[in-house]
Each structure stands twice: as C-alpha cells, then as structure tokens.
Amino acid sequence: MPKTKDLPGGIIIDVGSTARNKTGSWRTFRPVVDLEKCTGCGICEKFCPEGCITIKKVKGYDKPKCTIDYDYCKGCLICMEECPFKAISSVVESK
Amino acid sequence: MTMHEITVLGRGGQGAVTSAYVLAKAAFHDGKESQAFPFFGVERRGAPVFSFCRISDEQIKLRQQVYHADYLLVLDAALLDNVDVISRVKEGGTVIVNSTHAPDKLKSAKGINIHHVDATNIALKIIGKPFVNVIMLGAFASISGLVSLNGLKKAIDEMFASKPEVAKLNKKATETIYKSMKN
Amino acid sequence: MxxxxxxxxxxxxxxxxxxxxxxxxxxxxxxxxxxxxxxxxxxxxxxxxxxxxxxxxxxxxxxxxxxxxxxxxxxxxxxxxxxxxxxxxxxxxxxxxxxxxxxxxxxxxxxxxxxxxxxxxxxxxxxxxxxxxxxxxxxxxxxxxxxxxxxxxxxxxxxxxxxxxxxxxxxxxxxxxxxxxxxxxxxxxxxxxxxxxxxxxxxxxxxxxxxxxxxxxxxxxxxxxxxxxxxxxxxxxxxxxxxxxGRVYGDGLLEVYGDGSIALVAMGSVCGTIKDMIDKDELKDVCLVRIRTFRPFPKDEIVEVLKDRDAVVVLDRNISLGNAGAVYLEVRDALYDEKDKPKVVDFVVGLGGVDVNKATLNYVVEKARTVKSGHVEIVDGSEVSSSY
The missing domain is CATH 3.40.50.970 (Thiamin diphosphate (ThDP)-binding fold, Pyr/PP domains)
Known part of the structure; x- marks a missing residue:
C-alpha cells in the first residue's frame, strides 16, 4: 500500500502491484514441456492456478502448444499432474 | 391546550387500527393535529385489539400509549365480557358501543357516558357486510364534535383510494350513523 | 409544502x-x-x-x-x-x-x-x-x-x-x-x-x-x-x-429543551413525551438534553450543556451487559474532567417495548433526587402502575 498518502479505506488506485512481484523466483521445480508430445489440448491452461499457461503458436510447429510464463510460474506442477499426454515433466530449478 | 385521546377496541381483523388511522386523517383535514397508532402487540384474528388516536389543537409531542381515554369505541359488544373497558376511560369520559341495546355490562359504570349504536345492522344494510370499524366514527363525530362529517369523508376517500366502491359505501353508512345519532 | x-x-x-x-x-x-x-x-x-x-x-x-x-x-x-x-x-x-x-x-x-x-x-x-x-x-x-x-x-x-x-x-x-x-x-x-x-x-x-x-x-x-x-x-x-x-433539530448533534437544573439525557421518541411533560410543568426543574447523533458522540457539546446542572439523569433504552447503559457510560466519561461535576445516574428503561410513560419518567426523576451519583437501575415497569 502506498505509505505516503492513504486514500479513504485504503483504496489503491495505483493498481498492478501483483505484476511487479515476479513469483517465478519462488520455484523449486520447473515444469518443462515436451512440444513433440503436447497436442495443445488446453487442459493445463485450465488447471494452472496462476494463469501462467497459454496455448499459442510456437516456432517450428503448426498447431498451437503449451507455453509457460516462467516469470510467474511458482512450480506447483499441477500442469504436469493433469496433462493426459505426459507432455510435461519437471526439473529442479538451479538457483 | 386541549388534547383528546381516543381508544378503539375491536377484534383482530375487524379493522380497529384502520379506524384510528382514518380518525387521525379526518382530524387533520379539519385543521387539527393528530396522531394514531396501534397497540404494539402481535395481532391474532379474533383476539382483542386496541388502537389509539390523539387529537389536539397544537403539535402532539406525547408518545406514550393511551391509558385513560376521553372516548372509547367498542366495535364488538361481546368484548365487554373479557375486557375491562371502564378502567381504560377517564372519569367523565365516553364509551360508544356497537350494540343493539344499552349494554348491561356498563350499567354500573359511574361518571362515564355510555352510548350505543347498532352499527352492525347499518353496515349490513348499506355495505352488505358487517364492516363497522370506519362507520363507528360517524357516531364518534356526532357525539364528540371533535371531527366533522366532511373530514371523515375525506379521510375515508384517502384511506380507500384504491377501492372507490368501498369508500362510497363506508361514507354513506358513516353519514347515516352520524345523522341518526344527531337526532 | x-x-x-x-x-x-x-x-x-x-x-x-x-x-x-x-x-x-x-x-x-x-x-x-x-x-x-x-x-x-x-x-x-x-x-x-x-x-x-x-x-x-x-x-x-x-x-x-x-x-x-x-x-x-x-x-x-x-x-x-x-x-x-x-x-x-x-x-x-x-x-x-x-x-x-x-x-x-x-x-x-x-x-x-x-x-x-x-x-x-x-x-x-x-x-x-x-x-x-x-x-x-x-x-x-x-x-x-x-x-x-x-x-x-x-x-x-x-x-x-x-x-x-x-x-x-x-x-x-x-x-x-x-x-x-x-x-x-x-x-x-x-x-x-x-x-x-x-x-x-x-x-x-x-x-x-x-x-x-x-x-x-x-x-x-x-x-x-x-x-x-x-x-x-x-x-x-x-x-x-x-x-x-425550515426545520431545526437542536444544533444537529444535541437538542436542549427547557432549562431545569436536572438534565434528563435521552434519545429517540421518548423525548417527545418528556417535552410534553416539561410543557405542562409535570417534571419539576427538569430539562431535556436529547442526543441526536450518538456517533460521533458530541462530547464537548454535552459537557457544555451538562456541567453546571445539579444532576444528570440518563435514560438508556439499552444496556451494555456487565456494566451499564451505553449512553450513561459515555455521558459520565465526558464529565470526568469537570471540577464541580454533577451527579450522574442511569436508568435503563423501555427494554423490549415496555412503554416509557409519564409514570416511568416521574418515577425516574423522583428516584434520581434521592440516590447517589453512579446509581444504575434497570426499570422493568413493575415499579410504576401499568395503568397510568
């Protein structure tokens, strides 16, 4: 919250602070997509609790594929759990 | 400052509360200050129900219930069997009962004026139903002189604005009672 | 209009x-x-x-x-x-x-x-x-x-x-x-x-x-x-x-009615009955201090109108259980720093619809004359005749 001048009731008009907080640094495990196996079905996108997955066009493939925003992905691996094609695996993040 | 207090006693569903409300409106149309309120209870059909009205020449500030009325209207004479009406009237006060005859129950009452009017039969004749709550005010107006017949008619029109036929018959019956008591 | x-x-x-x-x-x-x-x-x-x-x-x-x-x-x-x-x-x-x-x-x-x-x-x-x-x-x-x-x-x-x-x-x-x-x-x-x-x-x-x-x-x-x-x-x-x-309610926070040395402090519709009694001189030496805004509490204003009275009688239509009426507690607190503070007493009245009638108000004022400051009493209606 801005400390200098509070608005009534702590209303925040300087919105977007969540975007500044790059939660990707919290990660222990990093989900990795095998683009060969990925069919772009979109199940991972629906399950991702952080909204970090989008199914979109990637280089070298005709069909859209799973892409992960590593700036915010916390590494919960729900995507890996839910992928019906076992296209997502995990590696330990090197920090 | 003269203020008069009126109590209406009826049975739940008989319209005692509406009666007090009409009276307050009528007095106001006559240029007086008025206030009406129900006894603050839980109404059950058939149980005794009280409602109250104050009429004054000046602004009414008093907000306690009416304990000893100047006038008490009884909409159903059978209520005299289980309600001690006399204890609710001031000395020198007046009781007006809807009854075909002078009620025996009140014969012994001293220092209180007792009137009766056969409102039920007048209601049956004119309205076709035993609605006496409003038309008893005709008797009250006639005996007390505290409200005018015109004031009552205006108040009835206002109260039954959405039911002009009900208003018309009530006004007619009220006037009939008013005139019969004058004679 | x-x-x-x-x-x-x-x-x-x-x-x-x-x-x-x-x-x-x-x-x-x-x-x-x-x-x-x-x-x-x-x-x-x-x-x-x-x-x-x-x-x-x-x-x-x-x-x-x-x-x-x-x-x-x-x-x-x-x-x-x-x-x-x-x-x-x-x-x-x-x-x-x-x-x-x-x-x-x-x-x-x-x-x-x-x-x-x-x-x-x-x-x-x-x-x-x-x-x-x-x-x-x-x-x-x-x-x-x-x-x-x-x-x-x-x-x-x-x-x-x-x-x-x-x-x-x-x-x-x-x-x-x-x-x-x-x-x-x-x-x-x-x-x-x-x-x-x-x-x-x-x-x-x-x-x-x-x-x-x-x-x-x-x-x-x-x-x-x-x-x-x-x-x-x-x-x-x-x-x-x-x-x-064209309508005035005291200063918006407080209204004082009458000028007796005993102040009845109250809120709400009962103030009308008190005013009626003051008009008819049925409450000797009593004035009404009506709190219109309880929040914010008009502390300074209430001290100003109460500090020179002989007694302050608070009518509370509520009770803060385990202590006393809420209005009383705040009025008493407001007067704490006054040198010659008046006696302050509390009557919890009209709970659950008990009619606060003239008999109750008479009882309260008369009782207040005889009791010490700090007296707190719940009036349940049995103290006064029900057929006033």
Whole structure:
C-alpha cells in the first residue's frame, strides 16, 4: 500500500502491484514441456492456478502448444499432474 | 391546550387500527393535529385489539400509549365480557358501543357516558357486510364534535383510494350513523 | 409544502424515493416491514426508477448495497434487530471501506427472549462500527434525517455510512402529519452522487485490500479521525437543511429543551413525551438534553450543556451487559474532567417495548433526587402502575 498518502479505506488506485512481484523466483521445480508430445489440448491452461499457461503458436510447429510464463510460474506442477499426454515433466530449478 | 385521546377496541381483523388511522386523517383535514397508532402487540384474528388516536389543537409531542381515554369505541359488544373497558376511560369520559341495546355490562359504570349504536345492522344494510370499524366514527363525530362529517369523508376517500366502491359505501353508512345519532 | 397524515414507514419510503436512489436491497423484518413493503410497491408501480434487489437475508441486503455504492450508485436499505445483527460483519466493512451507505434502523430489541418491540439495543450494539448514528424523535425528523444522511455520508471529507434510527412501532407504525420534501428540492439539495473512487472497469482500482498491522492501524486511525471530524459536517448539513426546509433539530448533534437544573439525557421518541411533560410543568426543574447523533458522540457539546446542572439523569433504552447503559457510560466519561461535576445516574428503561410513560419518567426523576451519583437501575415497569 502506498505509505505516503492513504486514500479513504485504503483504496489503491495505483493498481498492478501483483505484476511487479515476479513469483517465478519462488520455484523449486520447473515444469518443462515436451512440444513433440503436447497436442495443445488446453487442459493445463485450465488447471494452472496462476494463469501462467497459454496455448499459442510456437516456432517450428503448426498447431498451437503449451507455453509457460516462467516469470510467474511458482512450480506447483499441477500442469504436469493433469496433462493426459505426459507432455510435461519437471526439473529442479538451479538457483 | 386541549388534547383528546381516543381508544378503539375491536377484534383482530375487524379493522380497529384502520379506524384510528382514518380518525387521525379526518382530524387533520379539519385543521387539527393528530396522531394514531396501534397497540404494539402481535395481532391474532379474533383476539382483542386496541388502537389509539390523539387529537389536539397544537403539535402532539406525547408518545406514550393511551391509558385513560376521553372516548372509547367498542366495535364488538361481546368484548365487554373479557375486557375491562371502564378502567381504560377517564372519569367523565365516553364509551360508544356497537350494540343493539344499552349494554348491561356498563350499567354500573359511574361518571362515564355510555352510548350505543347498532352499527352492525347499518353496515349490513348499506355495505352488505358487517364492516363497522370506519362507520363507528360517524357516531364518534356526532357525539364528540371533535371531527366533522366532511373530514371523515375525506379521510375515508384517502384511506380507500384504491377501492372507490368501498369508500362510497363506508361514507354513506358513516353519514347515516352520524345523522341518526344527531337526532 | 403541504403536510399529510401518513404512517412513519410510508414516510420513509416516500422520502427515499425522492433521494434519487439507484439501488434498494432489503429484507423484511418487524417492525421495519412496512418500509420495504411500501418501497417494493412504489417500485412495482413505477414510482421509483431504481434497481430493487430481492435478497434472501439481511447479510445479502447490505452486501448488495455495499457493492452498489462502491460502483457509484446511491443506495438504500433498512432493517431491525436480528437483521442488523446478521449484517454485523458487513456493517464494519462498509465503514472501514468508507462507503457512504444510508440505512434506516427500525429500532427493536435483540433476542433472547425473542421480542419484536422497541429498544435501542440493536443499533447500540453497532456503535463501534464507524457508522454515524442519528436517533430521531418524530417521523418528520426521520424524513429530514434521511435526506441529511445522504448529504453527510457523501461529503468528500466524511465518506462514512449513516444509520438513521427510528423507534420501532413508536415511529414506524404511527400515523401523524408529516411533510415530504419534493423530489426537485431534495435533488437540488443532494446533488448527484459522485463517489470519487467508484469501481469502473476503465479505471481499475482495489477496494478493501489486506491491511498488514501497520497499514491496518494507520487506516483505522484515518477512519477514527473521519468519524470525529464528521461532527462539523453533520452540523453544517443540518444548518443548510434548516435554512432550505425550515426545520431545526437542536444544533444537529444535541437538542436542549427547557432549562431545569436536572438534565434528563435521552434519545429517540421518548423525548417527545418528556417535552410534553416539561410543557405542562409535570417534571419539576427538569430539562431535556436529547442526543441526536450518538456517533460521533458530541462530547464537548454535552459537557457544555451538562456541567453546571445539579444532576444528570440518563435514560438508556439499552444496556451494555456487565456494566451499564451505553449512553450513561459515555455521558459520565465526558464529565470526568469537570471540577464541580454533577451527579450522574442511569436508568435503563423501555427494554423490549415496555412503554416509557409519564409514570416511568416521574418515577425516574423522583428516584434520581434521592440516590447517589453512579446509581444504575434497570426499570422493568413493575415499579410504576401499568395503568397510568
């Protein structure tokens, strides 16, 4: 919250602070997509609790594929759990 | 400052509360200050129900219930069997009962004026139903002189604005009672 | 403008309809029912151009109008007793979020035993919430206070919710002459509701964020100061309203009636009965000090009118269980620093609809002459003859 001048009731008009907080640094495990196996079905996108997955066009493939925003992905691996094609695996993040 | 207090006693569903409300409106149309309120209870059909009205020449500030009325209207004479009406009237006060005859129950009452009017039969004749709550005010107006017949008619029109036929018959019956008591 | 005889509840509905209210959400409860009934009827008849949200309980009612107000719509609700208790959580949130809601409380006792009749326990239980509370003596004052409430609440230096408290049955169910200020005049007085921080997808903002300890304390301090400072605005709005509409209620915070050396301090409709007795000289050497706004508490103002009296007799239509009546505790506290402070005593009267009649008031004043300062007594009605 801005400390200098509070608005009534702590209303925040300087919105977007969540975007500044790059939660990707919290990660222990990093989900990795095998683009060969990925069919772009979109199940991972629906399950991702952080909204970090989008199914979109990637280089070298005709069909859209799973892409992960590593700036915010916390590494919960729900995507890996839910992928019906076992296209997502995990590696330990090197920090 | 003269203020008069009126109590209406009826049975739940008989319209005692509406009666007090009409009276307050009528007095106001006559240029007086008025206030009406129900006894603050839980109404059950058939149980005794009280409602109250104050009429004054000046602004009414008093907000306690009416304990000893100047006038008490009884909409159903059978209520005299289980309600001690006399204890609710001031000395020198007046009781007006809807009854075909002078009620025996009140014969012994001293220092209180007792009137009766056969409102039920007048209601049956004119309205076709035993609605006496409003038309008893005709008797009250006639005996007390505290409200005018015109004031009552205006108040009835206002109260039954959405039911002009009900208003018309009530006004007619009220006037009939008013005139019969004058004679 | 002409007066008309109507029921207190109907008068509330009529004035709300004239306040350019955009959203109404309410759930019926005795003795508030007729207010909601009348508003619903007016809405169905096309007499109010607003959203009428049928909710399943009071918690939803206040939540709906909290949201509506946040979105910039002037809103209204009304409740009583258990309904207000059910709203409790959102009542505090509304003040903390600085949303200018207006709610009419038809004052009624709280369970148990279950009781539908009048006392002030319901709204007194919300006194710490940050809402402004106005207690009214007559139907006319309720009508005028609803208009004033929107003006006070929406003032940019206030931005606080307001409860307009009317005694259940005594004011909700009474028929008496009342003037309903016309729409055009009320609109002009209030102006358009222009909440400075309303929810708008084009200009996103965050309301009701998490407050970490330091943030929370700072914002509660901001809220506390806003409630204290609202006194000035309440008085100003009262004065401007008085000029335009011709009705005065003391200085907006307090009203003093008569000049006896014994001060009866009270709130709500019972003040009318006290005034009637003072007019007729039925209470010897007694004056009435009527608290109109209990929140913010007019501390300095009350000290000024009470410090030189011989005795201060507080009538509480509530009790803070384990201590004494809430009004008494605050009046007594206010007088603490005075040198020759008067005797202060408390009578808890009219709980659960016991009629506070002339006999009760006589009893209280006579008893007050004989007891020591600090006397607290609950008058349950058995002390006085029921057939006064």
């Amino acid at each position: 002409a007066r008309e005889v109507m029921e207190g509840s109907q008068a509330v509905a009529r004035i709300v309809a004239n306040c350019d209210v955009k959203v109404i959400a309410a759930y019926p409860i005795t003795p508030q029912t007729h207010i909601v009934q009348e508003l619903a009827k007016m809405h169905a008849d096309g007499l109010i151009d607003c959203e009428f949200v049928n909710v399943e309980a009071e918690f939803s009612a206040i939540s709906a109008i909290l949201g509506a107000t946040a979105a910039g719509a002037r809103s209204f609700t009304a409740t009583s007793s258990q309904g207000l208790a059910l709203m409790h959580e959102v009542v505090f949130a509304a003040a903390g979020m600085r949303l200018p809601l207006v709610m009419v409380i038809a004052n009624r006792a709280l369970s148990a035993p279950i009781n539908i009749w009048n006392d002030h326990q319901d709204s007194i239980a919300e006194r710490d919430s940050g809402w402004i509370q106005i207690y009214c003596e007559s139907v006319q004052e309720v009508v005028d206070s609803v208009v004033q409430a929107y003006k006070i609440a929406e003032n940019k230096n206030v931005l606080l919710p307001v409860m307009v408290c009317m005694d259940g049955f005594y004011l909700t169910h009474v028929y008496e002459p009342v003037e309903i200020p016309p729409k055009s005049k009320v609109h002009k007085f209030l102006g358009k509701f222009n909440y400075p921080y309303k929810l708008d997808p084009k200009k996103p903002l965050t309301m009701g964020p998490l407050g970490f300890p330091a943030d929370y304390a700072r914002l509660r301090k901001q809220l506390a100061e806003a409630v204290w400072n609202s006194k000035k605005v309440i008085k100003e709005v009262h004065d401007i309203y008085a000029k335009q509409f």
